[in-house]
Every structure is written in C-alpha cells, then in structure tokens.
Amino acid sequence: MQEAQTRLLLVVDPAVADLGERAWFVVDELESALEFLLDDDVDEPADAQLARIKEFHAQDGQRSSALSQALRDYAGLAESLKDRLVEADEAFDVRLIAEARKLAEDLQRRAPEAAPEAGASAAATTIRNQLLHLMVERVGAIRKTAAHVFRRHPEIAREVTSAYERRPARRPPG
Numbered sequence: 001m002q003e004a005q006t007r008l009l010l011v012v013d014p015a016v017a018d019l020g021e022r023a024w025f026v027v028d029e030l031e032s033a034l035e036f037l038l039d040d041d042v043d044e045p046a047d048a049q050l051a052r053i054k055e056f057h058a059q060d061g062q063r064s065s066a067l068s069q070a071l072r073d074y075a076g077l078a079e080s081l082k083d084r085l086v087e088a089d090e091a092f093d094v095r096l097i098a099e100a101r102k103l104a105e106d107l108q109r110r111a112p113e114a115a116p117e118a119g120a121s122a123a124a125t126t127i128r129n130q131l132l133h134l135m136v137e138r139v140g141a142i143r144k145t146a147a148h149v150f151r152r153h154p155e156i157a158r159e160v161t162s163a164y165e166r167r168p169a170r171r172p173p174g
Contacts, residue, residue, distance in 0.1 A: 004128040015064040015110035023067050023103045029096055030074035037088045068107040075100035
C-alpha cells in the first residue's frame with residue numbers, strides 16, 4: 001500500500017518527493033518557533049497572522065504548490081519577528097528563514113517540469129485505490145473470522161476488532 005502511495009506521489013509531484021521531507025521539517029520548525037514566541041498571553045497582530053497561516057495551511061496536501069506557499073508564509077512571518085525569535089529562543093536558527101525561501105523557490109521552479117504525463121496520474125491513483133480496497137476487504141474478513149473464533153472470549157475479541165466497529169450504531173433523533 002505504501003509503495004503504491006509513493007509511486008502515486010512520484011508521478012503526481014516528484015518535486016515533493018525530492019524536497020518534501022526537508023521542506024516540511026523547515027515548516028514545522030518555523031511554526032513551532034512562532035507558536036512558542038507568540039504564546040505569551042499578549043494579543044497582537046502577529047497572533048492573528050499566525051492563526052490565519054495555520055488555518056489556511058491546515059488542509060494542505062502533498063503538492064509542491066501548497067508546500068511552497070506554506071514555506072513562504074511561515075518565512076515571511078518569521079522574518080518580521082526575527083529579532084524577537086532570537087531573543088526568546090537563542091537556539092532558534094535564523095538560517096531556517098532563508099532556507100524556507102530557497103526551498104519555496106526550488107519547489108516553484110520545479111513545479112512546471114513536474115507535470116505528470118497524460119494518464120499516468122490516473123493509472124497510479126487507480127492502482128493505489130484498488131490495493132486499498134483489497135486491503136480493507138482482507139482486514140474485514142480477518143476481523144469477522146476473529147469475532148467468530150473468539151466469540152466466547154470477549155476480552156480477546158475486543159483486541160482484534162476496531163473501536164469503530166464496536167461502537168453501537170447511532171439512531172437519528174426523532
């Protein structure tokens with residue numbers, strides 16, 4: 001399943017496959033530093049800016065365009081607060097701000113060349129989804145068998161069934 005997901009990512013956006021791990025690390029580091037700095041119970045415009053950036057990027061996927069924008073947004077806010085970031089945390093590496101901008105540029109530059117060939121993305125998505133479907137079916141069959149085999153041993157049955165499946169069905173009100 002993971003191999004199919006990776007193949008899909010490589011087809012859809014190889015720039016993220018190459019630069020994504022470091023780029024997400026830089027985003028996380030900048031976000032963490034900004035949160036630490038601004039978590040001081042003082043309401044200021046930077047608090048609202050960080051909240052907007054976090055909200056905007058909360059649903060970002062694995063696309064180079066979204067990652068590039070997140071890098072630019074966090075770098076921009078960190079640059080405006082650079083002196084305070086260093087003062088609040090002497091371990092803060094200000095080079096992350098420049099690295100975020102460079103990674104954003106690299107992702108942006110590589111985006112046009114990363115366009116998948118016609119049909120490759122659809123084929124990779126289909127394979128990934130078929131494998132996922134087979135896996136879900138297999139897990140369902142195993143859970144059904146386990147529930148039967150261990151029906152007289154509820155403590156064991158509980159370990160092999162999902163919490164979701166053990167929940168009673170909710171009836172709509174009315």
